[in-house]
Amino acid sequence: MLEDQNNSERPEDQESQVVHHRAEQQRRLPANLVLMIVGFLVVGVAAVAVIVSGTLDDGDSSTITPPDEPPIAASVPPRPSNAPSSIDSPNPADQTTAVPDITTKSAQLSAQAQIQPTSPANEQPPMITSGRIAFVSERNGDYKIHVMNADGSEQTRLDDSSADEYVPEWSPDGSKIAYVSNPEDDFEIFVMSADGSQHTRLTNVSGNDFAPAWSPDGTRIAFQSDRDGNIEIYTMNADGSQQTRLTDDSEIDSIPVWSPDGSRIAFFSKRGGNYDIYVMNTDGSQPTRLTLSSKWDVEPDWSPDGSKIAFRSNRDGNSEIYVMNSDGSQQTRLTNDPHEDSVPVWSADGSRIAFESNRDGGHDIYVMNADGTSQTRLTTERTPDHDPAWAPN
Ligand SMILES: [Ca+2]
Ligand SMILES: [Ca+2]
Ligand SMILES: [Ca+2]
Ligand SMILES: [Ca+2]
Numbered sequence: 317m318l319e320d321q322n323n324s325e326r327p328e329d330q331e332s333q334v335v336h337h338r339a340e341q342q343r344r345l346p347a348n349l350v351l352m353i354v355g356f357l358v359v360g361v362a363a364v365a366v367i368v369s370g371t372l373d374d375g376d377s378s379t380i381t382p383p384d385e386p387p388i389a390a391s392v393p394p395r396p397s398n399a400p401s402s403i404d405s406p407n408p409a410d411q412t413t414a415v416p417d418i419t420t421k422s423a424q425l426s427a428q429a430q431i432q433p434t435s436p437a438n439e440q441p442p443m444i445t446s447g448r449i450a451f452v453s454e455r456n457g458d459y460k461i462h463v464m465n466a467d468g469s470e471q472t473r474l475d476d477s478s479a480d481e482y483v484p485e486w487s488p489d490g491s492k493i494a495y496v497s498n499p500e501d502d503f504e505i506f507v508m509s510a511d512g513s514q515h516t517r518l519t520n521v522s523g524n525d526f527a528p529a530w531s532p533d534g535t536r537i538a539f540q541s542d543r544d545g546n547i548e549i550y551t552m553n554a555d556g557s558q559q560t561r562l563t564d565d566s567e568i569d570s571i572p573v574w575s576p577d578g579s580r581i582a583f584f585s586k587r588g589g590n591y592d593i594y595v596m597n598t599d600g601s602q603p604t605r606l607t608l609s610s611k612w613d614v615e616p617d618w619s620p621d622g623s624k625i626a627f628r629s630n631r632d633g634n635s636e637i638y639v640m641n642s643d644g645s646q647q648t649r650l651t652n653d654p655h656e657d658s659v660p661v662w663s664a665d666g667s668r669i670a671f672e673s674n675r676d677g678g679h680d681i682y683v684m685n686a687d688g689t690s691q692t693r694l695t696t697e698r699t700p701d702h703d704p705a706w707a708p709n
Contacts, residue, residue, distance in 0.1 A: 450704070468694035502524045519559070525543070544561060563600055573616055575618050622642060628657070628660060637650045661706055668685055
């Protein structure tokens, strides 16, 4: 039953474009080559997900084309795709005013959060603009990692190779950037020096390996992959050795992020009937659900001090950025715009959050203070920019 409700609220309702990483949406590309590739991949993953959910086994057949799957791009470009706008709640169960599905303290907190959305005031003092942000831009016709200052200045492409690059993630010491590319038929994880040199491939397995996330000590990388039949969370050493699966659930498990103290990994999963944020130990044990809304809650990112988790949800009608305490309490909305806001990522000092939005007609990188104030656009190219990642130094 839950499944049916879910189907009715699937993000497919959304705008259609595909997305990409750490949010897919970013990767959504307006009708172009990549779109075709991504679309193909999403369909493949969706097929697997449908098959799996239907048979309750670890099916690995990927040859069926399922009718409808979540936007989540999660799938391959793992990011949940855009969120839909306000049209996607035909089912009463989907109403944001509905009582949370779980009667716990967290649920109450969640409900409370829903009735007191924060309206970002733009009266705060301007942000201090230090640090650098890596991001993916399509400005030259392909998907390449660029780096800019946190005020949007000096936007620079890192390398001139012809390989597409997605979802950059800085190593904790800032010396390397892990990313994803598709050298052959599926996505693989690579790492390069922060200056764009020395690219090294870390995965070489059939299946889409995506969304790399470094452990705080730089020795491990968590990622998602559909290599075993559906999307699961894995970890490996930073050199690609010892690839180990952490989750084993027939629903999508996507976008891992390591807690700053190294003890937990946050991710989002549909295992509870709809997309929610979970945290688990780094060996995959003790998964705990943090969000309880019947809408999707995806793309977690841990604040540098470990006290909060930013995420994306459509619980209030369209895709917005939220923040909660890392135990799931005090879920608070930071953005309030009818357009799609997604992929929140914290600055190294915890004072700001970068995110993606199409609020100004394009698909660009924005920053705001951690309380939602001073929302500022950083990229203005006509072509889409996505996957922001704040440098640690
Ligand atoms: Ca692969
Ligand atoms: Ca799974
Ligand atoms: Ca949810
Ligand atoms: Ca929005």
